[in-house]
Amino acid sequence: MNSKSKRFIKEFFRYLIIIFAAFWMVLPFFWMVSASLMTPQEITSIPPKWIPEKPQWHNYIDVLERVPIGKYYLNSLLVAGTATLGVILTSSLAGYAFAKLNFPGKKPVFQFILVTMMFPVFIFLIPNFFLMKTFGMLTNHLSLIVPFLVSGYGIFLLRQFIMSIPDELLDSARIDGASEFKIYRSIILPNIKPGLSALAITTFIGQWNNFLWPMIISSFSPNLMTVPVGIQRLSLAFASAETQHLVLAGLVYQVVPMLIVFVYFQKNFIKGFVVSGFGNV
Amino acid sequence: MSKVGRKRARAGYGFISPSLIFYSIFFIFPVVFSLIASFKRWNGLIPLFSAAWVGLENYKWLFGSDLFVSSVINTVVYSVVTVVVGIFISLILAVLINGSKLSGFWRLLFFLPTVTPAVAIGTIWGYLYRANNGLINQILGWFGIKPIRWLTDPKTALLSIMITAIWAGIGMQILIITASLQNIPQDYYDAAKIDGAGSFRIFWSITLPLLRPILLFLTATGMIGAWQVFDLPYIMGTNAPAKSIMTVSWYVYETAFQSLRMGRASAGAFILFCIIFVANILVLRAFKKGGIEGYE
Numbered sequence: 001m002n003s004k005s006k007r008f009i010k011e012f013f014r015y016l017i018i019i020f021a022a023f024w025m026v027l028p029f030f031w032m033v034s035a036s037l038m039t040p041q042e043i044t045s046i047p048p049k050w051i052p053e054k055p056q057w058h059n060y061i062d063v064l065e066r067v068p069i070g071k072y073y074l075n076s077l078l079v080a081g082t083a084t085l086g087v088i089l090t091s092s093l094a095g096y097a098f099a100k101l102n103f104p105g106k107k108p109v110f111q112f113i114l115v116t117m118m119f120p121v122f123i124f125l126i127p128n129f130f131l132m133k134t135f136g137m138l139t140n141h142l143s144l145i146v147p148f149l150v151s152g153y154g155i156f157l158l159r160q161f162i163m164s165i166p167d168e169l170l171d172s173a174r175i176d177g178a179s180e181f182k183i184y185r186s187i188i189l190p191n192i193k194p195g196l197s198a199l200a201i202t203t204f205i206g207q208w209n210n211f212l213w214p215m216i217i218s219s220f221s222p223n224l225m226t227v228p229v230g231i232q233r234l235s236l237a238f239a240s241a242e243t244q245h246l247v248l249a250g251l252v253y254q255v256v257p258m259l260i261v262f263v264y265f266q267k268n269f270i271k272g273f274v275v276s277g278f279g280n281v
Numbered sequence: 282m283s284k285v286g287r288k289r290a291r292a293g294y295g296f297i298s299p300s301l302i303f304y305s306i307f308f309i310f311p312v313v314f315s316l317i318a319s320f321k322r323w324n325g326l327i328p329l330f331s332a333a334w335v336g337l338e339n340y341k342w343l344f345g346s347d348l349f350v351s352s353v354i355n356t357v358v359y360s361v362v363t364v365v366v367g368i369f370i371s372l373i374l375a376v377l378i379n380g381s382k383l384s385g386f387w388r389l390l391f392f393l394p395t396v397t398p399a400v401a402i403g404t405i406w407g408y409l410y411r412a413n414n415g416l417i418n419q420i421l422g423w424f425g426i427k428p429i430r431w432l433t434d435p436k437t438a439l440l441s442i443m444i445t446a447i448w449a450g451i452g453m454q455i456l457i458i459t460a461s462l463q464n465i466p467q468d469y470y471d472a473a474k475i476d477g478a479g480s481f482r483i484f485w486s487i488t489l490p491l492l493r494p495i496l497l498f499l500t501a502t503g504m505i506g507a508w509q510v511f512d513l514p515y516i517m518g519t520n521a522p523a524k525s526i527m528t529v530s531w532y533v534y535e536t537a538f539q540s541l542r543m544g545r546a547s548a549g550a551f552i553l554f555c556i557i558f559v560a561n562i563l564v565l566r567a568f569k570k571g572g573i574e575g576y577e
Binding site: 010014015017018021022024025026027028029031032035043044045046047048050089090091093094096097098101102103104106109112113116117118119120121122123124125126127128129130131146147149150155179180181184205208209211212216219227228229231232235247248251254255258259261262263266269270273274 | 286288289290291292293294295296297299300301303304306307308310311312314315318325329373374377378380381387388389390391392393394395396397398399400401402404405406407408409411413414415416419448453456457460480505508509511512516529530533534537538543546547550551553554557558561
């Protein structure tokens, strides 16, 4: 066999595997959108249908009349946005201290923070629930935000970034009489923008997708439902065969906008995930 | 310490204080609180300190409970299989995509589930897995495979959930493996080609050894996430027997917030925590052997 046809076969298998995998990646999203335009009978028909006979656009209006999806969005945006700001602030302050300032006890405290990352979420569910109850936060958004305001990972990540800023830069500012907080604001923050945006993107996505804790809280305060909790409620509330179209239209409302935002800002997102995945760069 | 040094140290304490205050309220206190609760019979309705101290009773009860033991086994199986198989698939796809046309487009496609809540992913896959009218059985039917009761058969329920978890996770792994792939100098490949090495040989002797640090990193971080899995089994497992799909997170949630057995739930959380801790240390040791400094 000559090398040309050998290369052809190799390339053929390469694309065969990629396209096979890509098919399975797209299928769930494709079917979600397609089924959201079907009648309930089409969704449950045997054999299954791939595309609706006639698109039922009114599904999207029907579900809005019965489910406060806008409210889920507001809750999710408020919670994920505030928690992200909090994580950015606390991580950059602590990251600066651990990277550039010397103080007694620095090393053990930093190691403690690394150890906290190993503790699984489920140890904190019960005590945090009672803390929120004691603080009187169970009925407002603070219960969804406060337990996530600090991230050990965020401190670790930003410390890595801040360590690469040259000391001379800080020292010359100190000679000019700048306070440490001034240095933090006018030298540190502007120099770690890639780190800040990576941390912001991953924290926001993590909070946006967070489910267990918001579910526990909103089982006591239903007005605090976030998007993932809303999705779950939707499929429970409309579980019967006649209301399947509402579940699927609701899913589209909750999934597709985020996908569009992601595809639009793909460069920033992907860079953010790569940077945060490595812990440096 | 000099005056300047003192000033800087004060600033240091000031900057870490928000985090430290947070950790004392939301880390140290909860861990101690949970540990105490795990030795008590407590329903959460009375204050913890007035609940009856029962010693190791909760722990003994859990080790004798079929459901808890299966939830530990399910969690371990889920973590090991999804992480190891997921990274293996990601590695193959990352290498194939890296030399292909439209590579950016493919990576974007595989990344879509990362920005989709697991709850939505579980719900959609729940439809696809339906035994009579699901797309997956229909497609398998074209190849002569008989319908499988994916999510209702205890033999396949956990497997189905793991397939979905791998599907959802590979995009992120492909991305990180790709970033490492692109750091490998082209010279290495050119030299190997001159020596007449085939593609498989090149992959085995150049690509794989150079990717080892990142593969270990993905294993370690993947495991830490996988141990805590709740969303997918909880959403997709509603029609399967609990024993076949329940994970420890789910067990803790159910025991604490549905059955109001807070003491028993805390003990369950601590048992899995000990298993995780040992496993993490083993993985981190492999980390060091693999030549990664890792987290300090």
